[in-house]
Amino acid sequence: MSMHSTSNRQESQDISQEAPADGAFTRMLKRVLLKQATISSVEKLGAQYVRIRLQGDALRDQNWTPGDKIQVSLGRGFENRTYTPVSWDAAQGCAEFIVYLHGGTATCAFFDRVQPGIPLSFMGPRSSLELTRLQQPLLFGDETCLGLAAALVQVQPHAGAAMVFEVDDIVQTSQVLRALGLRDAMVVRRQSGDVHLAQVSEAILRVALPDTGFILAGRAAAIQAIKRHLNDAGVSNRSIKAKAYWAAGKRGLD
Numbered sequence: 178m179s180m181h182s183t184s185n186r187q188e189s190q191d192i193s194q195e196a197p198a199d200g201a202f203t204r205m206l207k208r209v210l211l212k213q214a215t216i217s218s219v220e221k222l223g224a225q226y227v228r229i230r231l232q233g234d235a236l237r238d239q240n241w242t243p244g245d246k247i248q249v250s251l252g253r254g255f256e257n258r259t260y261t262p263v264s265w266d267a268a269q270g271c272a273e274f275i276v277y278l279h280g281g282t283a284t285c286a287f288f289d290r291v292q293p294g295i296p297l298s299f300m301g302p303r304s305s306l307e308l309t310r311l312q313q314p315l316l317f318g319d320e321t322c323l324g325l326a327a328a329l330v331q332v333q334p335h336a337g338a339a340m341v342f343e344v345d346d347i348v349q350t351s352q353v354l355r356a357l358g359l360r361d362a363m364v365v366r367r368q369s370g371d372v373h374l375a376q377v378s379e380a381i382l383r384v385a386l387p388d389t390g391f392i393l394a395g396r397a398a399a400i401q402a403i404k405r406h407l408n409d410a411g412v413s414n415r416s417i418k419a420k421a422y423w424a425a426g427k428r429g430l431d
């Protein structure tokens with residue numbers, strides 16, 4: 178048993194392989210600033226989607242609002258990556274988030290092979306996208322936003338949120354959306370030159386109502402393009418909440 182937990186601790190420090198090991202001061206600061214949890218379950222929802230459940234006393238009595246973020250420590254230094262809890266049970270001390278394995282990074286490799294029992298440090302929950310006060314929510318997102326979508330349905334179960342996702346793999350993402358109970362979401366294949374975004378904008382405007390609250394998340398360039406289309410169609414910025422989750426060529430956006 179002790180052998181097992183030792184190797185788990187080792188693995189958790191290997192997320193960021195290129196960074197030098199933490200010095201004593203950094204370790205002390207991290208103990209103060211970061212919450213410690215244990216990964217209690219790992220569920221592959223699809224080849225590139227993994228649902229992670231965190232458990233620990235540090236998750237108890239936390240004030241989580243759907244749409245909030247957590248920032249997961251990569252193990253060494255203060256570099257972190259941001260994820261969106263799908264749920265947070267402050268009484269039981271557990272929370273879940275969904276990682277999209279876009280590939281090619283140490284973070285993706287870590288979450289692809291992670292096992293229950295591995296410790297994880299994080300900051301948060303912290304506010305990111307406020308979902309609770311939207312009248313008729315309409316979400317545009319991508320593979321990184323399935324957790325956000327599931328959180329939105331929890332907080333607005335009767336609002337009938339409309340959802341559109343741009344993705345690379347329609348079949349895989351549609352299966353995961355169905356598994357999450359998000360059967361009515363529209364899924365559009367990402368195309369080079371972003372030619373699909375005009376179609377997406379038209380679809381969004383077709384289903385929008387006068388009091389629709391737009392939530393734009395995911396890829397920065399797509400958000401900018403959709404926002405421009407909405408503005409051109411007369412949608413005011415007051416009705417739009419936007420948050421870039423990643424941008425091509427940028428690491429650890431946020």
Ligand SMILES: Cc1cc2nc3c(=O)[nH]c(=O)nc-3n(C[C@H](O)[C@H](O)[C@H](O)COP(=O)(O)OP(=O)(O)OC[C@H]3O[C@@H](n4cnc5c(N)ncnc54)[C@H](O)[C@@H]3O)c2cc1C
Pocket residue numbers: 246258259260261262274275276277278279282283284285305320321322324325420421422423424425426427428429430431
């Ligand atoms: C508020 C917030 C909430 C988020 N919630 C989630 C969530 O719940 N689930 C989730 O999976 N992600 C979420 N993200 C996105 C996630 O933090 C980023 O995708 C992050 O960059 C991944 O880290 P990485 O180390 O794999 O790649 P990085 O080291 O950050 O980036 C390396 C390269 O990979 C590219 N890249 C990063 N993300 C993607 C992607 N999705 N597709 C294609 N290329 C990419 C970058 O452009 C860069 O070129 C969220 C981000 C924010 C800001």
